[in-house]
Amino acid sequence: MTIDIITGHDLPDTLIDMMNRQRIHEYQVNTKNFRQNEQDSTFFFVRADEEVKAFGMLKPVVLIYQGQPTSILGIGNIIARDKGTGQGRQLMTAIREYLTTKGRIGLGFCKHQVAGFYQACGYQVVDGLSGRFRYSLAYLSDERDILTHSYHTLCHDPIGGFIESLQASDDCIYSNQPFW
Numbered sequence: 151m152t153i154d155i156i157t158g159h160d161l162p163d164t165l166i167d168m169m170n171r172q173r174i175h176e177y178q179v180n181t182k183n184f185r186q187n188e189q190d191s192t193f194f195f196v197r198a199d200e201e202v203k204a205f206g207m208l209k210p211v212v213l214i215y216q217g218q219p220t221s222i223l224g225i226g227n228i229i230a231r232d233k234g235t236g237q238g239r240q241l242m243t244a245i246r247e248y249l250t251t252k253g254r255i256g257l258g259f260c261k262h263q264v265a266g267f268y269q270a271c272g273y274q275v276v277d278g279l280s281g282r283f284r285y286s287l288a289y290l291s292d293e294r295d296i297l298t299h300s301y302h303t304l305c306h307d308p309i310g311g312f313i314e315s316l317q318a319s320d321d322c323i324y325s326n327q328p329f330w
Protein backbone atom coordinates (compact mmCIF):
# COMPACT_ATOMS: atom_id res chain seq x y z
CA MET A 151 0.00 0.00 0.00
CA THR A 152 1.31 3.46 -0.87
CA ILE A 153 -0.07 6.95 -0.37
CA ASP A 154 0.35 9.49 -3.16
CA ILE A 155 -0.10 13.15 -2.28
CA ILE A 156 -0.73 15.40 -5.29
CA THR A 157 -1.63 19.09 -5.54
CA GLY A 158 -4.79 19.87 -7.55
CA HIS A 159 -2.98 21.71 -10.33
CA ASP A 160 -0.78 18.64 -10.94
CA LEU A 161 -3.62 16.11 -11.14
CA PRO A 162 -3.56 14.10 -14.37
CA ASP A 163 -6.82 13.72 -16.31
CA THR A 164 -6.83 9.99 -15.53
CA LEU A 165 -7.18 10.62 -11.78
CA ILE A 166 -9.79 13.34 -12.27
CA ASP A 167 -11.81 11.03 -14.52
CA MET A 168 -11.54 8.21 -11.99
CA MET A 169 -12.77 10.46 -9.13
CA ASN A 170 -15.62 11.84 -11.26
CA ARG A 171 -16.73 8.30 -12.17
CA GLN A 172 -16.49 7.10 -8.57
CA ARG A 173 -18.51 10.07 -7.28
CA ILE A 174 -21.29 9.28 -9.77
CA HIS A 175 -21.15 5.64 -8.68
CA GLU A 176 -21.51 6.69 -5.00
CA TYR A 177 -23.88 9.64 -5.24
CA GLN A 178 -25.47 9.32 -8.75
CA VAL A 179 -24.23 12.87 -9.36
CA ASN A 180 -20.86 14.64 -9.24
CA THR A 181 -21.04 18.16 -7.82
CA LYS A 182 -17.27 18.74 -7.91
CA ASN A 183 -15.22 20.36 -10.67
CA PHE A 184 -11.70 19.32 -9.72
CA ARG A 185 -9.93 20.97 -12.67
CA GLN A 186 -11.65 24.33 -12.14
CA ASN A 187 -12.13 24.60 -8.37
CA GLU A 188 -9.48 22.45 -6.69
CA GLN A 189 -6.18 23.71 -8.14
CA ASP A 190 -4.88 24.51 -4.65
CA SER A 191 -6.32 21.49 -2.87
CA THR A 192 -4.14 18.57 -1.77
CA PHE A 193 -5.27 15.12 -2.90
CA PHE A 194 -4.51 11.80 -1.20
CA PHE A 195 -4.60 8.49 -3.08
CA VAL A 196 -4.30 5.12 -1.36
CA ARG A 197 -2.87 2.68 -3.90
CA ALA A 198 -2.48 -1.09 -3.82
CA ASP A 199 -1.89 -3.54 -6.66
CA GLU A 200 -1.35 -0.50 -8.93
CA GLU A 201 -4.94 0.64 -8.38
CA VAL A 202 -6.37 3.58 -6.45
CA LYS A 203 -8.33 2.08 -3.55
CA ALA A 204 -9.36 5.26 -1.72
CA PHE A 205 -9.02 9.01 -2.15
CA GLY A 206 -9.75 12.31 -0.44
CA MET A 207 -8.75 15.94 -0.43
CA LEU A 208 -7.84 18.87 1.77
CA LYS A 209 -9.03 22.27 0.54
CA PRO A 210 -7.59 25.56 1.81
CA VAL A 211 -10.43 27.44 3.52
CA VAL A 212 -10.55 30.53 5.73
CA LEU A 213 -13.16 30.47 8.49
CA ILE A 214 -14.14 33.72 10.15
CA TYR A 215 -15.57 33.41 13.62
CA GLN A 216 -16.20 36.38 15.90
CA GLY A 217 -14.20 38.53 13.48
CA GLN A 218 -11.10 36.33 13.68
CA PRO A 219 -9.89 34.46 10.56
CA THR A 220 -8.52 30.93 10.90
CA SER A 221 -6.94 29.11 7.95
CA ILE A 222 -8.02 25.51 7.98
CA LEU A 223 -7.94 22.61 5.52
CA GLY A 224 -11.40 21.41 4.53
CA ILE A 225 -11.64 17.61 4.55
CA GLY A 226 -13.74 16.43 1.63
CA ASN A 227 -14.20 14.04 -1.29
CA ILE A 228 -13.53 11.04 0.99
CA ILE A 229 -14.27 7.75 -0.77
CA ALA A 230 -13.03 4.17 -0.33
CA ARG A 231 -13.78 2.13 -3.43
CA ASP A 232 -13.96 -1.33 -1.77
CA LYS A 233 -15.93 -0.81 1.43
CA GLY A 234 -15.02 -2.43 4.71
CA THR A 235 -11.49 -3.48 3.79
CA GLY A 236 -9.58 -0.88 5.80
CA GLN A 237 -8.74 1.39 2.87
CA GLY A 238 -10.81 4.25 4.30
CA ARG A 239 -8.90 3.98 7.55
CA GLN A 240 -5.55 4.03 5.67
CA LEU A 241 -6.68 7.19 3.91
CA MET A 242 -7.88 8.98 7.04
CA THR A 243 -4.74 7.98 8.95
CA ALA A 244 -2.56 9.45 6.18
CA ILE A 245 -4.61 12.67 6.23
CA ARG A 246 -4.43 12.88 10.02
CA GLU A 247 -0.65 12.39 9.98
CA TYR A 248 -0.30 15.04 7.27
CA LEU A 249 -2.33 17.53 9.33
CA THR A 250 -0.34 16.77 12.46
CA THR A 251 3.01 17.15 10.66
CA LYS A 252 1.95 20.47 9.15
CA GLY A 253 0.29 21.68 12.37
CA ARG A 254 -2.95 22.39 10.49
CA ILE A 255 -6.60 22.03 11.49
CA GLY A 256 -8.63 19.72 9.22
CA LEU A 257 -12.40 20.12 9.32
CA GLY A 258 -15.24 18.59 7.33
CA PHE A 259 -18.87 17.53 7.42
CA CYS A 260 -20.50 14.14 7.26
CA LYS A 261 -23.87 12.46 7.54
CA HIS A 262 -24.84 10.59 10.69
CA GLN A 263 -24.35 7.22 8.93
CA VAL A 264 -20.58 7.71 8.57
CA ALA A 265 -19.83 9.63 11.78
CA GLY A 266 -18.71 6.36 13.43
CA PHE A 267 -16.16 5.80 10.66
CA TYR A 268 -14.43 9.11 11.34
CA GLN A 269 -14.50 8.46 15.08
CA ALA A 270 -12.98 5.01 14.50
CA CYS A 271 -10.22 6.75 12.52
CA GLY A 272 -9.38 9.06 15.45
CA TYR A 273 -11.23 12.23 14.40
CA GLN A 274 -13.25 14.42 16.72
CA VAL A 275 -16.91 14.32 15.60
CA VAL A 276 -19.47 16.75 17.00
CA ASP A 277 -23.15 17.33 16.49
CA GLY A 278 -25.02 20.64 16.47
CA LEU A 279 -22.32 22.81 14.85
CA SER A 280 -22.88 22.44 11.10
CA GLY A 281 -25.99 24.65 11.01
CA ARG A 282 -23.94 27.65 12.12
CA PHE A 283 -21.66 27.63 9.05
CA ARG A 284 -22.36 30.21 6.35
CA TYR A 285 -21.02 30.78 2.85
CA SER A 286 -21.77 34.45 2.23
CA LEU A 287 -20.87 34.46 -1.49
CA ALA A 288 -23.34 31.69 -2.32
CA TYR A 289 -25.54 34.18 -4.20
CA LEU A 290 -22.85 34.44 -6.89
CA SER A 291 -23.31 30.81 -7.86
CA ASP A 292 -25.61 27.86 -7.24
CA GLU A 293 -23.90 26.98 -3.97
CA ARG A 294 -25.59 26.57 -0.57
CA ASP A 295 -25.25 29.50 1.84
CA ILE A 296 -26.05 27.41 4.90
CA LEU A 297 -25.61 23.83 6.01
CA THR A 298 -28.36 22.08 7.90
CA HIS A 299 -27.93 20.85 11.47
CA SER A 300 -28.30 17.30 10.17
CA TYR A 301 -24.58 17.09 9.37
CA HIS A 302 -21.93 16.20 11.88
CA THR A 303 -18.69 18.18 11.97
CA LEU A 304 -15.46 16.19 11.93
CA CYS A 305 -12.13 17.63 12.89
CA HIS A 306 -8.49 16.87 13.49
CA ASP A 307 -6.86 19.68 15.42
CA PRO A 308 -3.25 18.86 16.32
CA ILE A 309 -3.08 21.61 18.94
CA GLY A 310 -6.61 21.26 20.25
CA GLY A 311 -9.27 23.72 21.36
CA PHE A 312 -10.62 24.91 17.98
CA ILE A 313 -13.91 22.99 18.06
CA GLU A 314 -14.36 23.91 21.74
CA SER A 315 -13.90 27.62 20.88
CA LEU A 316 -16.62 27.30 18.19
CA GLN A 317 -18.91 25.55 20.68
CA ALA A 318 -18.48 28.33 23.24
CA SER A 319 -21.06 30.58 21.50
CA ASP A 320 -23.94 30.42 19.00
CA ASP A 321 -22.30 32.85 16.56
CA CYS A 322 -22.13 32.04 12.85
CA ILE A 323 -18.94 30.66 11.33
CA TYR A 324 -18.30 32.23 7.93
CA SER A 325 -16.42 30.42 5.15
CA ASN A 326 -14.65 32.01 2.18
CA GLN A 327 -15.35 28.83 0.16
CA PRO A 328 -18.46 26.88 -0.81
CA PHE A 329 -19.06 23.87 1.47
CA TRP A 330 -16.52 21.23 0.53
Ligand SMILES: CC(C)(COP(=O)(O)OP(=O)(O)OC[C@H]1O[C@@H](n2cnc3c(N)ncnc32)[C@H](O)[C@@H]1OP(=O)(O)O)[C@@H](O)C(=O)NCCC(=O)NCCS
Binds near residue numbers: 176230231234259
Ligand atom coordinates in the same frame (compact mmCIF):
# COMPACT_ATOMS: atom_id res chain seq x y z
C1 LIG B 1 -17.12 5.94 4.56
C2 LIG B 1 -16.04 5.13 3.84
C3 LIG B 1 -14.98 6.08 3.30
C4 LIG B 1 -15.41 4.15 4.85
O1 LIG B 1 -14.34 3.48 4.25
P1 LIG B 1 -14.09 1.91 4.49
O2 LIG B 1 -12.85 1.53 3.76
O3 LIG B 1 -15.32 1.18 4.18
O4 LIG B 1 -13.83 1.86 6.07
P2 LIG B 1 -12.79 0.92 6.83
O5 LIG B 1 -12.94 -0.48 6.37
O6 LIG B 1 -11.41 1.50 6.70
O7 LIG B 1 -13.27 1.07 8.34
C5 LIG B 1 -12.50 1.69 9.35
C6 LIG B 1 -13.28 1.62 10.65
O8 LIG B 1 -14.47 2.40 10.54
C7 LIG B 1 -15.61 1.62 10.80
N1 LIG B 1 -16.66 2.04 9.87
C8 LIG B 1 -16.64 2.00 8.53
N2 LIG B 1 -17.77 2.53 8.02
C9 LIG B 1 -18.52 2.88 9.10
C10 LIG B 1 -19.79 3.50 9.23
N3 LIG B 1 -20.54 3.84 8.17
N4 LIG B 1 -20.26 3.73 10.48
C11 LIG B 1 -19.52 3.40 11.57
N5 LIG B 1 -18.29 2.83 11.49
C12 LIG B 1 -17.81 2.58 10.28
C13 LIG B 1 -15.17 0.19 10.53
O9 LIG B 1 -15.96 -0.73 11.26
C14 LIG B 1 -13.74 0.23 11.00
O10 LIG B 1 -13.69 0.16 12.41
P3 LIG B 1 -12.83 -0.96 13.16
O11 LIG B 1 -11.52 -1.06 12.44
O12 LIG B 1 -12.73 -0.45 14.55
O13 LIG B 1 -13.63 -2.20 13.00
C15 LIG B 1 -16.66 4.28 2.69
O14 LIG B 1 -17.69 3.47 3.21
C16 LIG B 1 -17.20 5.10 1.55
O15 LIG B 1 -16.48 5.41 0.60
N6 LIG B 1 -18.52 5.46 1.59
C17 LIG B 1 -19.18 6.17 0.50
C18 LIG B 1 -18.74 7.60 0.41
C19 LIG B 1 -18.92 8.36 1.72
O16 LIG B 1 -19.95 8.29 2.37
N7 LIG B 1 -17.87 9.09 2.10
C20 LIG B 1 -17.88 9.93 3.28
C21 LIG B 1 -18.37 11.29 2.92
S1 LIG B 1 -18.44 12.36 4.36
